Amino acid sequence: MPRSPATTTDRAPILPVILIGTLLAALVAAGLVAMTGGAAAVIPGLGDPGAVTKYGVTVVRLIAEVASVVTIGSLLLAAFFVPPQRSGTLGADGYAAVRTAGFAAAIWCVGALASVVFTAAEAAGRPVSEVLDTQVLFELVDAIEQAKAWGYTAAIALIVAIGCWVVLSWGWTVVLFGASLAGMLPVGLAGHSASGGAHDVATNSLLFHLVGAALWVGGLIAVLVVGARKSSHLSLAVQRFSRLALVCWAVMAVSGVVNALVRVPLGDLLGTEYGLLVLVKLAALIVLGAFGHQQRNRSVRAVVERADGRGLLRLGGVEVLVMLVTIGIAAALSRTPPPTEVTGQVSTTELLIGYELDGAPTALRLLFDWRFDLIFGTAAVALGVLYLLGVRRLRKRGDAWPVGRTVAWLSGCATLLIATSSGIGRYAPAMFSVHMSGHMMLSMAVPVLLVLGGPVTLALRALPVAGKGNPPGPREWLLAAVHSPISRVLTNPVVALVLFVGSFYLLYFSGLFDSVVSEHAAHLAMNAHFILSGYVFFWPVIGVDQAPRRLPPLGRLGLMLAATPFHAFFGVILMNMQTVIGENFYRGLDLPWAGDLLNDQRTGGGIAWAFGELPVVLVLIALLVQWSRADERAARRRDRRTEHTGDAELEAYNAMLRRLSEPSGAARTTESADSLEGSPESTDGRENPNRE
Template sequence: MSTEADPEPGVRASRGAGIAPLLTVGALLGIVVAVGLVAMTGGLGAVAGISDPGPLTTYGITVVRVAADLASAVCIGSLLLAAFLVPPQRSGTLAVDGYAAVRTAGRAAWAWFVFALTSVFFVAADGAGRPVTELLAPEVLINFVGAIEQPKAWLITSGIALLLVVGCRVVLTWGWTTVLFFVSVFGLIPVAVTGHSASGGSHDLATNSLLYHLLGAALWVGGLIALLAHGRRRGAYLTLAATRFSKIALVAWIVMALSGVVNALVRVAPGDLLTTDYGLLVLAKVVLLLMLGVFGQQQRSRSITGLRDGEGGGQLLRLAGVEVLIMLATIGLAAALARTPPPAEIAAQPSTVELLLGYELSGEPTFWTLLTAWRFDLIYGTAAIVLAGLYLAGVLRLRRRGDAWPVGRTWAWVLGCAMLLVATSSGIGRYSPSMFSMHMVSHMFLSMGVPVLLVLGGPVTLALRALQTAGRDAPPGPREWLLALVHSPVTRVLTNPVVATLLFVGSFYGLYYSGMFDSALNYHWAHLAMKAHFLLAGYVFYWPVIGIDPSPRRLPHLAKLGMVFASMPFHAFFGVTLMNMQTVIGEPFYRGLGLPWVEDLLLDQRTGGGIAWATGEIPVVIVMVALLVQWARADDREARRRDRREDVTGDQDLAAYNAMLKELASGNRRE
């Protein structure tokens, strides 16, 4: 967290102007590539039934999309640099380099806001098949925005960008800069979950893979641009920033490659790669990404070695500029790809079930079907595997240096990850969007089963022991970031007993009895959000109650017991009310599916209520047992501490107590 000048003299020798000219050239290159490819392929107008909105809308939407993507990447990358690549001051206030990056992010957020707001007009006109000039009237625009999902998504994105503009103007501390970074990443989601990937067959795989792809691209492209700007303004800690970004870039490239392959396989068959415009664009993008990945990683490795040897950052800045230009051309190609109809979208006519769920169902769910009918969830299934792998890697690191780690904690964490995988990727996860009873099984797993096991695993304690501590004068690293998260105001608020209980218990009633669940059933992104909420609400409730990790709020055991007992009646009452309801929750969606094995929707809902009532008691028993065991162990530890103190000091406390009684007795006799 030092604020001293960069001790690397070679870095300070690197001079250069800002990167605005480079970004201008790159943006023009991306626009030329995108417009040219759209003109060659015909764009979405090639799809039968879609009216031609005119050249201004057809090409304008592509230009605006390239500009918005570039602005979002610069904003996200600059906040990444300020939050994680360069250190703040020891007081937690941003250093000069971090503040400069935040200011750059603010300017990029302005551009993101303008182009996102402009996209509302163009996307609405494109969806309506009308020239954009006809939608300039507010009443006409409102009608089309209300009828089409993509303009709404761009409107939400523009609101997030405007929030970033304000935040970047007022933020001065590292903690709030980190919050702004995650807000900027969230700004990518609305457009991603409402595009072409979110409709048609296999839209669950297409949308999930696109989320990974956009996140990887934003971190890679934006991070490199921010690193280049940092070097051009001769910022401190260039070697540290380049080393950290090189690791992020490698992971981002792998994520982009894997998610891109999945997304392409969903949209185009291998036989169509060489025979369709969409397939040729996919191949071109793959080739560019491969070139960028290999070239970028090699040049960064050589440049970082040169920086450490005191050779200066000139080579890094020159090669990074070339890499940025190729990246922006790739952004233009991706924009053209988004405007080109996939072969599967033209030829396929998905059934109602596949259109609503993204996949077909093989028949009535049986015990065997739930065990074997797997459909891997790219978001939560991947999270389960990655979390289990990271935890085991941490345990292995402790074992190699001779430190012990309780086997029970390891089993709890691994079982929690396995339960997360089963709840989202097995037959339970496959059937949960189509039947209320199966949805309730998944809900109980995610909100009550998985969090209990995860908090018993003590992941924060393991990470703090496994991660290397930054030196006294060294910049903070992952261990310090984790400590800051645990003690942050956000974590303190979430783990407040009242807030945690309301989130955990109140979500049952707020989701199902307010109409939110009925609306959420129609959208894949809403299913992703519900799962995230179930996991988060369960984790922040059980963490201060039975968690192994130190909580921001240390509660006495009686208060922990009170939290558990306070939540029990609400769970039971929720299940009972579901079993006695006379109206069907989410009836239009379930009727639209028309599953032959769910003829009585009310009976299926009552089955879900019974599942909520019955399975809700099992985790409570586990929690009560764990809490009582922890309470007994805490008393044993306190007794052993008193015994050790008495072994050192003798019976001084007892002697002092007897002396006090004797003095009181003698005083009474004198009176």
Template sequence: MASETVSDSTAPEARTRSSAVGVLVVTAGVLAALVAAALTALSASDAYAAYGLPDPGPVTRFGLPVVRVIAESGAVVCIGSLLLAAFGIPAKRSGALAADGYAAVRAAGWAAAVWFVGAVLMVAFTAADASGRPVHEVLDTEVLFGLVDALEEAKAWGLTALIAFVLALACRVVLTWGWTTVLFGGSLAGLFPVIATGHSATGGAHDIATNSLLFHLFGAALWVGGLVALLAHAVRGGAHLGLVARRYSAIALVCWIAMAASGVINSLVRVPLDQLFSTTYGVLVTLKVLALVALGGFGYFQRQRAVRDIDRGSGALVRLGAVELLVMFATIGIAVALGRTPPPAELGPVPSKTELLVGYPLEAPPTLFRLLFDVRFDLVYGTLAIALAVLYLVGVRRLRARGDKWPVGRTAAWLCGCATILVATSAGVGKYAPAVFSVHMGQHMLMSMLAPPLLVLGGPTSLALRVLKPAGKGRPPGAREWLLAFLHSPLTRLLTNPFIALALFVGSFYALYFSGLFDVALTQHWAHLAMNAHFLLVGYVFYWPVIGVDPAPKPLPSLGKVGLVFASMPFHAFFGIALMMSATVIGQNFYRSLELPWMTDLLADQRLGGGLAWASGEVPLIVVMLALLIQWSRADTRAARRMDRKADADGDAELTAYNAMLRQMAEQDSPRKG
């Protein structure tokens, strides 16, 4: 009864604290909306004139940035709350969410509802803005659907609204840590449709601009949303506040570095240095950079001080975090205004068709030298390859520092796999792949059939489990426990099922290239990113149970491993032959529209790509068989050593017993012969 009395008495106080955080977030959102509207007033008229569009009126002109601030505020709070629930607040050992985690998920649900409303309004405002009409004129269903069908950005906001709606519903029913991590991934996916449209997705160098925007917006969402969730957790008087604050501080530092680097890269693509202070866009970029620099330094040092003083109470953290939050939302307002301002690069000379469709010119045909050394760094996969190599080497170094050994062959295999990804995406192969089918097929083979077997031979999860320290009994789970939970999750067991892995590995060839899906994907940069991710992941889950050093959730016997590899070979061979025999050019309209003077015979290029697919099917067989032979040899050696150690320990009792049995059988047979 006493505990119930305490709970009842503290409930109003907890609600009051939560309301205070809500008021703070609303205040910050209003500040962001005012900043966005004020700065938009300086550039909106110029934007309509620059693009030759009629002015849709003040409601649409000023309402659009305000509505976008509402949508983005809901998005960052939703993402930050789910981040807190999934990786900040420790879940129970049973996998159920703790009370604080459940509160964060419920907050994410309300934020997702705000995100949904803002995204729905953005559909109408975007349609009105693009058509030069007041927003009330496009609210007719037939008119709105017609405009949305013609506007990629309006479609993107519609898809975002659908994702936010699903998140809002799911957050009402989720009670476990595993599903919370799924919702967190879904919330990040909700940012992607809008990233794929707008300034960064059009014009020259849109590949670099879009990739940098991915880092920038994801970093901003985790940084800003994470701070909101941390303040809410502190105001609620949540458990493990020091641990949660330290985890957020580490994430915030990484996000700030990613935002700073990607923001500089994106700005250099959109505004020349000599126009940084002479154009409205350049001034807004400068303001945003200054705000980010101030936030990075101020936020880091104040969080460090607050974390040190966390045992004295959460007051310091809340006070300092509130100031940082207001500046963060003001920065969001600047970013929204920046999105409403035409970049100088878009108002310059009209890019060629190749630059518009691919992002950069291709003036010469691909040669072996250009495929290897004509570098165009891929910010997503190039960064991924370098980061994976560095993290692996750091892990190996830590093992050796404490006196443990790690096989050199595994390190070499992992680094070769990372190098393969780097060459496939950031060398000339990656540069020519979007425009030349045969080069694309070569990239496909590298990403799905060469890099994955090398990576699984590196044993990354075994290395991580040896490097990461266990949380210990009674302590909150950490990175090692999260990794183990993922390895034992139903999703991992499903994907590494031999039949599922085989179907994904070989079936995706036919589903992508013979269904018309590839033709649609060719025009979208985000689709190229998704294809490379798919190639790499399905290759990894296929080769993991076959030759992987890490124990697979569903181990295969030796004959099963060989059989799985041989079962995939006919499908690869038939796919390559089908490409070579086909009289229809896949992606013909897109490749013709590039107007590359040195690409005249598309069918011959497709046949070359089919030949690469057919011939490359032998490469994984060689790698797999060589790896299996080495693994079998080492297994036999280990078994022989175990038998020798056992014999030394028990005086070879097993062999002595076996010889005694043979003598006994011989003695029993002797009287019969006599």
């Protein structure tokens, strides 16, 4: 593939900042690990892995994390901060950013692979040289979750690196950006936050923290590269990054506080090494907030108003240094066990699901025993607020928006909140019947209500049009997503049906649920799959928004009726099974009021069987209403056409019927006369409009 001239542009001014910042971060991380005693600690029952392993595990992790944020930031720039060409291919800035992401992703992959080796060596209490044997390393990785997580990260980074060298289109750059964000999840789901009490809150808050930090740090580095290249798109990139940076800082601040309070009691902040590191990291975050404020007040204004990027480069370079040092502090924090893991004693239930359960799931407990889900609860609130903001924007400019759609959307958000954060969400990890209740709500009730809200139509009406000659904005991005090949494939009736119904059988009857039921990450993935697969299925069936694949009314009804027997059959199978799904995990919880696991599973099967009827009723009602409104709209169009053209169509139709009813000879005579009258040789020179 020929190299674009964009790759030869000057990237040097920011490269020394990244190298110096990484070196400082490594020194800070190593120093803090030594000060807090992390390098001197030896796991009881294991040998001493040596200083190279103890310090090396922090250094290689730091290299991988810095490379990951550069990768994410570069792809963020190419996908959303600089415009592509009209043909959809990347422009010069986007192409250069993707190539930078490819180099960074390769380093990320190497750093992640090194982290696999060092993490396995440290966990086994052996020097790195002793675990380089392939068989030994594979055995250790299979037994150590943290090492396995780094292996998944290395695989994702490799895919991103390869993709960056073959991708030239804007659409696939967005896909690579999503993949790069996914590469941060495995390690975040397997660290300190994934173990001990309250690990559900700690893990969810850490995911917010990691994504926010990656977008902020990586985005700033990418913008500085654009500034160093003196690109004409610097003003646009700076404005978009400035809005994102404020959100990222708020997300990092809130999630960091939540994670710290879960891991460290307030009284231990000053009395433990872990607490001191938390305070140091908090101080660095405050400093970064001050830098960001200065950026928005001075540098951003100078770039936007005077196209002067010198202040941005100076202040931004210092900010990058502080950011990278903060990453070093975070790396040291990951090497220091929280005090609750050292001194705290948790029950088996709290160790497995993250919290205690007060008793059997009564109706009152299912309704009022809430535990807010940071991922899906936050999503429910945010989706509701964004929708209302869109409606308010329409109302302000005098446009109407149906109240029924707003009620449907807010009801869907409320159902999502209840399914994940009420007593249903609290008891779902511990009891199969409650889990199945949540599953049915997320896959069948929430999507039906959300698609009836018409969010895409609302967004397209509320978001401003970029305009001819202007770079595409959120409205254009949304249109591209709706009409993308991925959307067309997912909304194919066969694909949607298989994803929606087939996943039930695959998850519960293949042994997959038994393998992942103990993992918090698996519960997050299952909930996300239930919602998305349901949305993809119901969107072309009853969705207000125009789907990439339009189905005729009978096709919509047929697709819904085709799914119904599979749901019923699924519930019947569960009610008649003699083996318990996920038995080892549920018995390990040792809940005194949940001893009859087989009966609880049969209750879950009954819930699945009964709940399948409710969406059918809702869908049929929605289809009837939509068909009725479609007929009304068609009748109004006919009336308007009649008022405009008169009864010409009706008169032509009646004339045709009269000709058909006449004797054949008279009809031919009349037709011949009509033909002569309207022939080109007639006196008025008009052609017969009925001639072919």
